[in-house]
Amino acid sequence: MNYLVEVKNLKKNYSSKEAVRGISFNIQEEQILGLLGPNGSGKTTTIGMLLGLLKPSAGEIKIDKMNFETNRIDILSKINFISPYIELPKKLTVKQNLTVYGKLYNIKSLKERIEYLTEKLRLDELLNRVTGELSSGQKNRVSLAKALVNKPKVLFLDEPTASLDPEIGDFVRSFLETYKKENKISILLASHNMNEVTRLCKSILMMKDGVIIDKGSPSDLIKKHGRKNLEEVFLKLSRNNHESY
């Protein structure tokens, strides 16, 4: 099996608590892996470590066969991230932001890359507009363009469609499905939108209290826990004590 992301016994301790307690998982090429869990379950900490923003207390992260701690810059050039909680500079135009990030990622044919993303993400009319004045749906598409400017091999998505209306949310999900297929990238998706996870992910990790309490495909998890849908599985696992699994 060819894994683009390999996580082994990953731990993160802060002085007063263990945020992540020895989790292991892999993401295959072209796979979208869902990361679910209630607030405070360790999802953000895990993504923080996968982005190099946090140093693991123990364990190992390998991306594209390279150890993160010893190849940080090389790995960062191959990954990217979107979250509604971080923004692009508001005073810059969309085109300026994409140009800046294209340069930060040292993209050689930047003009062509921006043209490609502009077409795919319907940004034509937004390019010369100031980013801070866009609607949340428009900002989301611009953030997606920024996250794809470096042709990442692995994309980390934290609530990529939060606060979007259903039409734009659907557009983003369809875009991600197509883009993943065409470009053979791997995606880690953290989301509280169970329909989104069911649609996009063939495999899911359920986290609670810093550990992975269950994993499998959406249909397997629904069957295993005797529930009607993934949301009910999520509620059951979130409310129960994970020791019982």
Add this chain to the structure above:
Amino acid sequence: MNLTRMYGLFLRHFYLITRSFPRILDLIYWPSIQITLWGFISNFFAINSTYYNNAVGVILTCAILYDFLFRTSIGFNMLFLEEIWSRNFTNLFIAPMKISEIIISLIVTALIRALIGLVPAILLTSPLFGISILDLGIYLFLLFLSLYIFGITLGILVSAGLLRFGPSFENIAWSTMFLLAPFGCIYYPIEILPEIFQKIAYTLPLVYIFEEARNILINNVVNLENIFTALKLNMVYLIIAISLFYFSFNVARKKGTLINIGE
């Protein structure tokens, strides 16, 4: 080192400045006001002081030098704070930029920001007060270089604090220069300070820079030892500041500050 990446970070701030006329005006406005104010004070002292009576423009020249230091230091901090205020911090630190590339890019950008403000202010001094800072001759370059290095050193130190402690360190960013100004002996000779303060002042490069500026303008004598002592001290502080920045980055990765600042 990758020039494209460093240029990218410079471009981010260049776009920000050039897109906003109020920002450009803000960069020019304060140095010009500062220099004009000190120009009039300088004129008054030149007429009424025996210490300054042979050197019209000593205070004004020192004011320009201090303003350059102030703008460089605050300019560096502002570049860092902009990323925090715009919630762009995470995007910057997940980009494949080495810490050295971030520092160099911000050092160059801070210089350009400082010069945008200072050049018009310097140009004002000649028609308004009949004074030219160029009277310092070729040594002006060395004095500016020293101030520039110390300014960015302070900027790097404060940014290291922001990385380590988060936005709560912002107030320190604004107050650093005011804290050090009394020890810099910008407008007065070091002998004015109490002995204990003199000892502290001698550990800073500022006192050598401003003593030398006055020495050149008042006595028409150049003491290269002052200039080189300032440069040597600057190098020591710069190395400490850069080391501290790397240390703070590593601590921030351990403590999770990079995530907390970014959101």
